[in-house]
Amino acid sequence: MARARTPADLVGAQPGPSFEITFDGRPVPALPGQSVAAALWAADILAWRTTRVGGRPRGAFCGIGQCYDCLATINGTPNRRACLVPAGPGDAITTQEGHGHDRLGV
Amino acid sequence: MTASASESPGSTEPTEPTEPTEPTEPTEPTEPSGPSRLYDLAVIGAGSAGLAGAVTAAELGLSVALLDTATGTGGQFYRHPAPAVGALRPEALHHDWSAYAGLRRRLEASTVTRLGGHHVWTVSREGASGDGAFGEGAFREGASREGVFGDGEGPWTVHAVTGADGCAERPVRVWARAVLLATGAYERQLPFPGWTVPGVIGAGGAQAMLKSGLVLPGKRVVVAGSGPLLLAVASSLAAAGARVPAVIEASGYLAYARHPRVLAANPHKLAEAVVHGGTLLRHRVPLRTRSAVTEVHGRDRVEAVTVTRLDRDWRPLPGTARRIACDAVAVGHGLVPQIELATTLGCATRTTPDRATALLLDDLQETSVPDLWAAGETGGIGGARLARAEGELAGLAIAARLRGRPAHRGRVRELQRRRDRMRAFADAMAAAHAPGAGWSRWLTDDTDVCRCEEVTAGSIRAAVADLGARDARTVKLLTRAGMGWCQGRMCGSGVACLAAGDGVGEPPAERRPFATPVPLAALASLDEPADAGNAPADAGNAPGDAGRDPARGAHHPC
Numbered sequence: 001m002a003r004a005r006t007p008a009d010l011v012g013a014q015p016g017p018s019f020e021i022t023f024d025g026r027p028v029p030a031l032p033g034q035s036v037a038a039a040l041w042a043a044d045i046l047a048w049r050t051t052r053v054g055g056r057p058r059g060a061f062c063g064i065g066q067c068y069d070c071l072a073t074i075n076g077t078p079n080r081r082a083c084l085v086p087a088g089p090g091d092a093i094t095t096q097e098g099h100g101h102d103r104l105g106v
Numbered sequence: 107m108t109a110s111a112s113e114s115p116g117s118t119e120p121t122e123p124t125e126p127t128e129p130t131e132p133t134e135p136t137e138p139s140g141p142s143r144l145y146d147l148a149v150i151g152a153g154s155a156g157l158a159g160a161v162t163a164a165e166l167g168l169s170v171a172l173l174d175t176a177t178g179t180g181g182q183f184y185r186h187p188a189p190a191v192g193a194l195r196p197e198a199l200h201h202d203w204s205a206y207a208g209l210r211r212r213l214e215a216s217t218v219t220r221l222g223g224h225h226v227w228t229v230s231r232e233g234a235s236g237d238g239a240f241g242e243g244a245f246r247e248g249a250s251r252e253g254v255f256g257d258g259e260g261p262w263t264v265h266a267v268t269g270a271d272g273c274a275e276r277p278v279r280v281w282a283r284a285v286l287l288a289t290g291a292y293e294r295q296l297p298f299p300g301w302t303v304p305g306v307i308g309a310g311g312a313q314a315m316l317k318s319g320l321v322l323p324g325k326r327v328v329v330a331g332s333g334p335l336l337l338a339v340a341s342s343l344a345a346a347g348a349r350v351p352a353v354i355e356a357s358g359y360l361a362y363a364r365h366p367r368v369l370a371a372n373p374h375k376l377a378e379a380v381v382h383g384g385t386l387l388r389h390r391v392p393l394r395t396r397s398a399v400t401e402v403h404g405r406d407r408v409e410a411v412t413v414t415r416l417d418r419d420w421r422p423l424p425g426t427a428r429r430i431a432c433d434a435v436a437v438g439h440g441l442v443p444q445i446e447l448a449t450t451l452g453c454a455t456r457t458t459p460d461r462a463t464a465l466l467l468d469d470l471q472e473t474s475v476p477d478l479w480a481a482g483e484t485g486g487i488g489g490a491r492l493a494r495a496e497g498e499l500a501g502l503a504i505a506a507r508l509r510g511r512p513a514h515r516g517r518v519r520e521l522q523r524r525r526d527r528m529r530a531f532a533d534a535m536a537a538a539h540a541p542g543a544g545w546s547r548w549l550t551d552d553t554d555v556c557r558c559e560e561v562t563a564g565s566i567r568a569a570v571a572d573l574g575a576r577d578a579r580t581v582k583l584l585t586r587a588g589m590g591w592c593q594g595r596m597c598g599s600g601v602a603c604l605a606a607g608d609g610v611g612e613p614p615a616e617r618r619p620f621a622t623p624v625p626l627a628a629l630a631s632l633d634e635p636a637d638a639g640n641a642p643a644d645a646g647n648a649p650g651d652a653g654r655d656p657a658r659g660a661h662h663p664c
Binding site: 059080 | 175182187188189190191192193194195196198199270271273292293302304305306307308310311312313314315316318319320321322323345346347406407434557558559560590591592595596
């Protein structure tokens with residue numbers, strides 16, 4: 001394998017036009033077929049959750065839906081696995097704090 | 107059946123492919139299925155083993171449902187971009203792509219019902235005289251030995267939740283006379299100080315994100331851990347444009363030399379190693395054996411790692427630490443079989459040479475539970491080529507059982523020979539990369555071992571030393587280690603070793619009623635009439651509305 005400049009170069013990707021999602025209100029481009037986690041990685045965002053006990057930042061770890069470290073609040077619903085959920089135009093991703101159910105008062 | 111990507115908030119509709127090289131992978135079944143459809147065979151997992159099993163069985167006339175959590179096929183090994191990405195050369199990131207392309211062509215030409223976006227949470231079987239949609243007579247044809255055809259048991263019920271991450275919550279049941287488990291594997295992780303810092307990711311995870319999302323976790327990625335997957339990951343990352351300052355391997359590759367005959371019998375493995383080795387050489391990626399990443403520097407993002415030499419038992423050698431600047435670390439210590447669905451049914455297991463738990467299978471891939479077969483990594487980690495051979499063998503055996511006719515003997519023998527040869531290599535590989543007893547010396551007391559529950563090595567050691575815990579289960583009860591979302595998949599190996607007094611331990615074979623988180627709404631709907639499996643989305647009373655129910659289940663993270 002020769003070195004490509006980007007992964008997309010390597011596989012000759014010709015994706016459809018990119019669309020916009022937001023992360024904590026700021027616009028992030030996403031490509032059709034990309035997961036939320038992939039779109040965030042492409043924007044150099046590696047953390048989108050803080051832990052329940054230590055408040056530490058977390059993002060994707062296992063990349064295949066097994067570890068639940070990549071939980072994010074997507075369009076207001078907490079605890080979505082960002083590595084599995086495909087990004088859709090206009091999706092609002094927000095950093096999930098703790099268990100994500102603060103508004104329930106639990 | 108709809109696989110309901112559209113029911114999942116924030117998802118997009120499946121998009122038509124833009125290139126002929128990437129045929130559309132519909133989530134609709136290839137043939138309509140009635141509300142009470144009983145399949146001959148349900149295959150769980152659409153990777154190499156599941157695909158081979160499904161097409162083989164279907165070509166022999168069986169009706170087959172093929173379920174997978176992903177929308178597309180290929181499993182983790184042949185993970186590739188969604189059709190919408192329009193990749194002209196998906197094979198550039200894969201070894202042996204043509205084998206997968208061949209299976210996919212056969213799948214498209216087959217009658218296999220493809221159920222993408224299905225997360226199977228349990229498999230059960232009830233007596234034929236009991237409840238269920240089918241009368242006893244449905245299971246009598248083709249009787250050949252014990253199992254559904256002899257002892258009056260009913261069909262298997264495969265329970266799944268649907269959607270990209272299981273949050274669409276429309277529960278599905280699929281009934282089948284036989285089940286083939288091809289659920290693959292996940293990565294074994296051993297903790298080290300700083301492994302929870304963003305930028306540290308699973309080696310398999312980096313590979314998966316690259317293969318499907320065409321993204322990298324950073325610009326300078328250290329690849330570390332143990333096992334041949336590291337070489338594949340490093341060469342993919344380098345080829346895709348990342349700098350890889352080093353591959354850090356805890357074992358030595360000389361251990362393979364103890365198995366000369368096994369190596370000679372598996373030339374394809376050598377060829378694969380040469381391809382990866384050549385790539386690494388070309389990109390000037392050094393391989394450091396008998397070394398480990400023993401600390402990650404950086405608080406909110408990886409800035410560098412400390413690499414330390416290890417002795418033969420993986421004990422860090424004092425005075426050998428050196429720092430390598432990087433912005434990401436891809437780490438993994440081999441793979442472990444994903445077998446919860448089977449162990450919950452009481453299937454017998456074996457311990458592999460690297461102390462993982464795998465299913466014990468007979469010569470024809472059947473588990474110790476009649477009419478439940480397994481193929482690929484579930485029987486021990488061995489790779490995609492072995493998985494294909496085992497999947498085909500299982501497909502032949504299942505068709506023979508259900509049809510009451512013997513399988514083609516020559517083909518069965520040929521597949522068994524190939525399987526045994528590759529299994530011998532897999533055992534040599536597992537032995538060469540088995541974690542050494544000294545690895546936990548690199549943990550500090552404040553290292554998080556359980557990522558979900560944030561349980562430190564110090565508190566686990568206290569549970570062992572002060573409270574008398576001797577096994578992972580007791581540690582879990584005392585500390586919550588392994589009790590979180592991932593159910594111990596990430597910390598299980600580490601906790602088992604610490605529970606064994608910082609020695610070598612193995613996680614127990616879990617009997618777990620839920621292999622994946624399930625919303626309470628989905629459980630509640632199990633009392634609904636038994637048509638959920640193939641009902642359209644008009645079941646507005648419970649299942650279809652579950653996705654919008656704010657009262658989420660305790661078993662489900664949503």
